Amino acid sequence: MLSAVELTKRFGDITAVDDLSFDLDAGSVTGFLGPNGAGKTTTMRMLLGLAEPDHGRALVFGRPFAELERPGTRVGAVLEAADLHPGRTARDHLRVLAEVARVPPSRVKEVLALVDLNEAADRRVKGYSLGMRQRLGLAAALLGDPELLILDEPANGLDPEGVRWLRDFLRTFAAQGRTVFVSSHLLAEVAQTVDQVVIINHGRLVAESSLSELTARLAGSVLVAAARPDALEAALHDAGVAATERENGALHVHGVSADRVGEIALAAKIPVRQLVTESSSLEDVFLELTAEPPS
Amino acid sequence: MSRQLRSELLKLRTTRTAAVLLLAAAALALLGIAAEGLSPTPGELAPEDEQRLLFGSAATNAVLFATFVGLLAVTNEFRYGTIRPTLLFEPRRRVVLAAKLAAAALAGIVFAVVCLLVAFGAGLAILAARDVDVALTGAHTLTLMLGTIAASALSAMLGVTVGALIRNQVGAIVALFAYVLAVDAVLFATVPSVGRYLPGQANNALAGLPDDELLAPGVGAAVVMAWTLAFIALAALRTDRSDV
Numbered sequence: 146m147l148s149a150v151e152l153t154k155r156f157g158d159i160t161a162v163d164d165l166s167f168d169l170d171a172g173s174v175t176g177f178l179g180p181n182g183a184g185k186t187t188t189m190r191m192l193l194g195l196a197e198p199d200h201g202r203a204l205v206f207g208r209p210f211a212e213l214e215r216p217g218t219r220v221g222a223v224l225e226a227a228d229l230h231p232g233r234t235a236r237d238h239l240r241v242l243a244e245v246a247r248v249p250p251s252r253v254k255e256v257l258a259l260v261d262l263n264e265a266a267d268r269r270v271k272g273y274s275l276g277m278r279q280r281l282g283l284a285a286a287l288l289g290d291p292e293l294l295i296l297d298e299p300a301n302g303l304d305p306e307g308v309r310w311l312r313d314f315l316r317t318f319a320a321q322g323r324t325v326f327v328s329s330h331l332l333a334e335v336a337q338t339v340d341q342v343v344i345i346n347h348g349r350l351v352a353e354s355s356l357s358e359l360t361a362r363l364a365g366s367v368l369v370a371a372a373r374p375d376a377l378e379a380a381l382h383d384a385g386v387a388a389t390e391r392e393n394g395a396l397h398v399h400g401v402s403a404d405r406v407g408e409i410a411l412a413a414k415i416p417v418r419q420l421v422t423e424s425s426s427l428e429d430v431f432l433e434l435t436a437e438p439p440s
Numbered sequence: 441m442s443r444q445l446r447s448e449l450l451k452l453r454t455t456r457t458a459a460v461l462l463l464a465a466a467a468l469a470l471l472g473i474a475a476e477g478l479s480p481t482p483g484e485l486a487p488e489d490e491q492r493l494l495f496g497s498a499a500t501n502a503v504l505f506a507t508f509v510g511l512l513a514v515t516n517e518f519r520y521g522t523i524r525p526t527l528l529f530e531p532r533r534r535v536v537l538a539a540k541l542a543a544a545a546l547a548g549i550v551f552a553v554v555c556l557l558v559a560f561g562a563g564l565a566i567l568a569a570r571d572v573d574v575a576l577t578g579a580h581t582l583t584l585m586l587g588t589i590a591a592s593a594l595s596a597m598l599g600v601t602v603g604a605l606i607r608n609q610v611g612a613i614v615a616l617f618a619y620v621l622a623v624d625a626v627l628f629a630t631v632p633s634v635g636r637y638l639p640g641q642a643n644n645a646l647a648g649l650p651d652d653e654l655l656a657p658g659v660g661a662a663v664v665m666a667w668t669l670a671f672i673a674l675a676a677l678r679t680d681r682s683d684v
Contacts, residue, residue, distance in 0.1 A: 194531045195524060196683035211531040222528050228521030230455055237454035244447040245529040285525055 151201035176339035217246035221286030231271035275302025380413035448543035465505035477566035498559030499647035506548035510599025515609035548596030601671035
């Protein structure tokens with residue numbers, strides 16, 4: 146449905162996208178993640194035919210974007226900071242594009258209602274908030290009732306209510322068997338929406354997996370608070386559990402189950418006040434994956 | 441009419457840019473006619489050449505502002521990023537360029553017609569008020585009208601190509617002014633045998649302005665068309681290749 150094949154793009158000495166390959170299935174919501182400057186926008190621009198790769202191919206429905214017939218009815222896209230003329234009204238912005246997409250004028254009204262911009266539709270865009278601009282960009286992307294949505298940081302500038310609205314919208318969209326490719330520099334922002342992720346850093350692929358696979362990478366640890374932490378630590382060491390950290394008198398124990406920690410404490414006759422399994426967050430995994438490589 | 445052309449025409453009508461430029465062109469045309477028609481004595485206004493100059497002042501304004509409409513139609517897309525939605529709906533860049541050229545040409549024709557209406561309306565009124573007989577011949581009137589319309593349409597297209605080549609709005613405007621004031625006019629004043637082939641002077645010839653150093657209107661038309669085609673070719677190459 147959407148694929149990058151050895152995609153490479155350089156700007157002078159900087160390689161913005163470096164030999165990037167991935168492939169999206171139809172009917173999925175894929176998060177395209179990476180820190181700011183990782184090459185997400187450049188990749189999306191190449192997928193949309195706005196930028197020419199130096200090497201490799203960017204394909205949508207198996208073809209370069211420019212070769213699609215009436216692309217507005219197949220792919221809807223919003224790039225960062227919705228591209229709008231400040232002196233044009235929302236309705237006119239949509240009419241201009243609807244003309245090319247060959248959709249009836251009634252569709253303009255429909256998408257305005259869909260993104261809740263009916264009341265502001267005849268105001269010039271210069272008075273719009275960032276959130277309204279984002280929604281207008283989304284309305285334009287939806288004009289042709291596309292089967293694929295490509296969104297670059299759509300949550301930027303949205304208030305919490307707007308983020309929630311967007312999440313619900315994308316879920317509904319995907320539930321109709323359509324496909325969403327949405328970028329974000331924050332995993333938490335999309336974790337509840339996406340079912341798979343493509344993670345890049347410095348223009349290179351870091352991970353391409355389902356969200357559940359990513360979750361499975363979560364390293365668990367056990368938090369144990371005991372009356373005599375030193376004794377407990379010693380007992381754990383004797384039992385062959387080396388990875389422990391002290392925090393306010395409690396211990397974080399890695400690589401072992403809570404049951405086992407309890408057994409060791411019981412065998413050493415150390416009273417335990419608290420014993421919990423804790424898992425690191427998805428965000429931790431994301432940060433770990435995209436951490437600067439040691440130089 | 442192609443979808444893209446309709447879209448481009450709608451773009452021109454849905455911001456104030458083109459309307460403001462049209463108003464400015466009409467106002468300056470009126471001002472020009474008033475200055476040319478009121479300052480000379482009635483006797484000085486009587487010769488046909490003088491009246492060609494008077495009515496021809498419409499052409500200068502129409503051409504200048506038509507160029508701007510074309511230039512802004514492109515550079516505004518880059519300035520505000522609307523080029524991206526435009527190309528997402530029509531990724532064939534040459535189709536977009538062609539539609540912009542056509543829309544700008546139509547706008548140029550509107551500019552010419554409005555400026556001509558202003559010029560002839562005010563000019564004839566001034567001549568009548570000052571008891572000067574209209575000496576302009578039918579043939580020259582026709583040349584002036586058709587020439588102004590053609591020159592404005594072609595200039596608007598040239599404006600589109602300049603915008604497509606330079607993209608940066610301020611840069612394109614500065615380049616256009618620098619060219620018109622420092623190259624076109626200066627070269628024509630110093631070396632008319634060369635300067636007359638430049639687009640600005642060829643446009644003046646096409647519009648039928650009376651100046652012995654200018655080319656004949658028909659030759660002027662051919663020269664402007666050659667310039668326009670050359671610039672369209674360059675703009676097409678630039679459009680094909682660049683990232684947006």
